[in-house]
Amino acid sequence: FLNWDKLMKSDFLGAMSKAANTVCVVTTDGQAGRAGVTISAMTSVSVESNLPSLLVCIHNLSPTCQAIRTNKVFCANVLSSVQMAISDRFAGRTEDKGENKFNGCSWSEAETGAPVLRDTVASFDCRLISETLVGSHYIFVGEAATIRSDPEREPLIYFDRAYATAVKMPA
Secondary structure (H helix, E strand, C coil), X not given: CCCHHHXXXXXXXXXXXXXXXXXXXXXXXXXXXXXXXXXXXXXXXXXXXXXXXXXXXXXXXXXXXXXXHHHXXXXXXXXXXXXXXXXXXXXXXXXXXXXXXXXXXXXXECCCCCEEECCCCEEEEEEEEEEEEECCEEEEEEEEEEEEECCCCXXXXXXXXXXXXXXCCXX
């Protein structure tokens, strides 16, 4: 007798692991304090509004999730291919916890007050405009107050449950 729920979850996770995504560290600061977490679920929403918008998905039990809900700001920092250690730190794969995750990295303060990681491919400093709980994750939509990018850097990719780098195909 098959457990379809378990089978569907396993099939879904296996198939999703084949969807290559950039690796982001989402940060926030404000009344609820400074927090950050590694994610691979970030995408644009619209450029046809007052300000361009994007979304990030964060597990509802993450301290960063609760901090964003209170602070009403976040910065999506798209990591470069040499920032795997930073990804691991903010993913909880090291001894560093809480605000200690920010030690040893070069940060500046964004217009919103959210921490912006230096040497990234891109950073999107956002004001929270929408939050929706879907299953275990909050979908946060933010309007970008400021955007920084470095066209010389290559992104860190997460694919098949491992880090990878992008390879440009010939035109």
